[in-house]
Amino acid sequence: MEFLAKIFAMAIAAIFVQNFVLMRFLGLCPYIGVSKKLDSALGMGMAVIFVMTMASTFTWLIQTYLLVPLKIEFLQTIAFILTIASLVQLVEMIIQKTAPALYKALGVFLPLITTNCAVLGVAILNINEEYTFIFAILNGLFAGLGFTLVLILMAGIRERLERAELPRTMRGMPIAMIVAGCMALAFLGFSGLKF
């Protein structure tokens, strides 16, 4: 029971209280870049959830069974970014072979994920917070869910903004930033949630 409670607390923290995009400022490039259409936001979100979970799994294993026993923790940054880059490549190839339809839907977004700082961010956070294996994987999954949630919310708002009457100077990026600010303000309300 305590285990489940811990998982629940972690999910709330990663998705709402410490949302990766709005509170930790990780993964802003895709958040602003891929939130113009709802379909592509959904595709990107799914791909990120998948890669973040996988990356958490593999980087944790590499840190615990390779870097720490060999006492080469200082190579963490290099090892992690290479792991993520090859993982993204591998995922791309596997999806292409096994699920061509999904690949077509995700296609363009997959290579972009390597430079999504939320992925490297969650990998390093898992190590810094000294999570156990299961929790590291779950943290990756929840962080990805939190990212997808705000990405989809943002896409929904921006589809409507397209038709709004805005001063010309505020169109595009500036108004996206202001909307993100308002969302962050709303998410700040979750910070009272403590378990």
Add this chain to the structure above:
Amino acid sequence: MSVIKEFTKGIVKENPVFVMALGLCPVLAVSSSVENAIGMGAAATFVLVFSNIFISLIKGFIPRKIRIPSYIVVIASFVTIVDMVMEAYVPALHKNLGLFIPLIVVNCIILGRAEAFAGKNNLIRSIFDGFGMGLGFTLALIVIASIREILGAGQFLGYNVLPATFKPMLVAILAPGAFLVMGLLMGLMNLKKK
């Protein structure tokens, strides 16, 4: 003369943050105080200059197909150096910046300059380009951080600059303030461009 131009273009005309909107994550995350902004700017400039130097030197040996992974390894090595040096000499700042030092690796400005400039140009020009871009990044960070720190805490670099009757707008140094200030500044830049 062209070298000077490579240097100055990064500061205003092709400013990586305001004009090209690259590397937003660290800009928004560490701009809650001017001190953090300067630290982050210095770290990123160091990585930018040295990765530009290294990449322009080895560009002849890297096969085109694997150039991106090679660039990432070069950048990651310099980030590791910065990370270790900062942890040893400025531990307080290192702790404040936290996660965002290793995350310099995935900062699009640095990989962007490696791919768009250092991989194609000679050593001298690459050094000036890296330095100019780094300075432009740092200045942008300082501008945003100044606004946020003055509004949010009534301070600049830790000194009180506003009269005691001023009530700090706490929201400016919290997460939403970063987005709002950035959005308004980008709008201002658009206004100037027209």
